Amino acid sequence: MIKLHDLIFKPFVSSQQLDEIIGRMASEIAADLKDEVPVFIGILNGSFMLVSDFVKKYPHPCEVTFIKLASYEGLKSTEDIQRLIGLTQDLTGRTVVILEDIIDTGSTLHEVHRIFKNENVKQLKIATLFFKPEAYNKDFKLHYVGLEIPDKFIVGYGLDYNGLGRDLPEVYQLKTTQYMTNLVLFGPPGAGKGTQAEFLKDKYNLVHISTGDVFRFNIKNETALGMLAKSYMDRGELVPDQLTIDMLNAEVEKNQDAKGFIFDGFPRTNEQAKALDALMESKDSQINAMIALEVDDEVLVKRLLDRGKTSGRADDADENIIRNRITEYYTKTAVLKDFYSEQNKYFGVDGVGSIEEITQRLSKVINELK
Numbered sequence: 197m198i199k200l201h202d203l204i205f206k207p208f209v210s211s212q213q214l215d216e217i218i219g220r221m222a223s224e225i226a227a228d229l230k231d232e233v234p235v236f237i238g239i240l241n242g243s244f245m246l247v248s249d250f251v252k253k254y255p256h257p258c259e260v261t262f263i264k265l266a267s268y269e270g271l272k273s274t275e276d277i278q279r280l281i282g283l284t285q286d287l288t289g290r291t292v293v294i295l296e297d298i299i300d301t302g303s304t305l306h307e308v309h310r311i312f313k314n315e316n317v318k319q320l321k322i323a324t325l326f327f328k329p330e331a332y333n334k335d336f337k338l339h340y341v342g343l344e345i346p347d348k349f350i351v352g353y354g355l356d357y358n359g360l361g362r363d364l365p366e367v368y369q370l371k372t373t374q375y376m377t378n379l380v381l382f383g384p385p386g387a388g389k390g391t392q393a394e395f396l397k398d399k400y401n402l403v404h405i406s407t408g409d410v411f412r413f414n415i416k417n418e419t420a421l422g423m424l425a426k427s428y429m430d431r432g433e434l435v436p437d438q439l440t441i442d443m444l445n446a447e448v449e450k451n452q453d454a455k456g457f458i459f460d461g462f463p464r465t466n467e468q469a470k471a472l473d474a475l476m477e478s479k480d481s482q483i484n485a486m487i488a489l490e491v492d493d494e495v496l497v498k499r500l501l502d503r504g505k506t507s508g509r510a511d512d513a514d515e516n517i518i519r520n521r522i523t524e525y526y527t528k529t530a531v532l533k534d535f536y537s538e539q540n541k542y543f544g545v546d547g548v549g550s551i552e553e554i555t556q557r558l559s560k561v562i563n564e565l566k
């Protein structure tokens with residue numbers, strides 16, 4: 197993560213990826229132009245790094261020159277393009293390839309076409325390292341595109357945010373979401389997970405996402421995802437991870453202003469934990485901690501048996517069933533404990549004591565997360 201002026205940017209395209217993309221563009225253009233000696237024209241300022249790396253990779257003789265245009269103010273492209281340095285040589289009959297760092301709205305490209313209208317070049321090709329299709333509002337053909345990217349502001353490798361960032365050898369993307377605290381909450385049956393989740397939710401302004409509830413909600417309301425999930429369940433098959441992730445994604449999307457999330461009942465496998473990381477990453481966020489309530493087996497058995505006496509839940513009444521559920525919990529969560537421990541994100545919290553005592557222990561862990 198880097199900070200330029202007031203904004204935070206996250207890594208987006210590595211220098212190795214840039215190298216590959218530019219190599220690919222150079223071979224593609226060389227294959228098309230065959231024996232021509234093209235004139236590559238970089239659009240300053242942004243294209244200086246691209247042009248330098250590109251021509252080093254271009255396998256045949258070529259000429260290089262620049263024109264200088266300016267259109268951007270801060271984070272926004274303006275219609276008003278200034279021509280700061282124009283063409284300084286006669287290009288009659290030549291094959292010209294424009295090298296752009298990025299094509300956004302296309303206004304700069306429009307100006308480029310205006311410049312070349314009366315130059316009588318043999319052909320004019322447009323090559324751009326980055327292209328934002330969602331922002332583009334012109335019809336000019338783009339002959340070579342290195343990478344299509346979403347309509348988000350990027351910096352680095354020649355591209356700047358108010359003057360800063362051009363020198364970075366890789367590309368960064370503007371981080372748009374605020375900092376969130378995202379927890380994965382675990383606990384064996386009877387540990388008091390639900391009770392604690394309620395307290396934490398209020399105390400830290402988090403949204404509690406219980407996978408079980410999410411499933412029931414989607415199925416009850418017959419959402420597209422719910423119906424799909426039900427079709428697997430009806431056939432006695434496991435719901436694919438991606439479908440669960442899609443449902444969680446919908447929950448996260450619904451709560452754009454949340455200060456964070458408590459995930460409950462998910463992940464259960466390594467694959468799911470990775471998928472959850474990817475989901476949070478796509479939100480410019482992360483899982484900060486897996487918190488597991490730790491309660492001695494005998495205490496759990498006693499608690500559940502007591503609960504069974506009043507709740508009438510059949511699975512809380514039989515000691516063998518209870519012990520099996522506890523064993524199953526430890527078998528299943530062991531891999532996750534390892535997964536999060538490796539990232540120093542595993543926190544075991546003593547789950548024996550009064551509700552307030554346990555809430556305090558959990559709060560201590562959360563408060564110390566950075």
Ligand code: IMP
Pocket residue numbers: 239242267268273274297298299300301302303304305348349350351355356357
């Ligand atoms: P267009 O005229 O809207 O296509 O914008 C092209 C120019 O805007 C580029 O040459 C860049 O100088 C600048 N630009 C567009 N998008 C970005 C971005 O995400 N980061 C930095 N500069 C950008």
Ligand code: MG
Pocket residue numbers: 239240241242243297298304
């Ligand atoms: Mg530019």
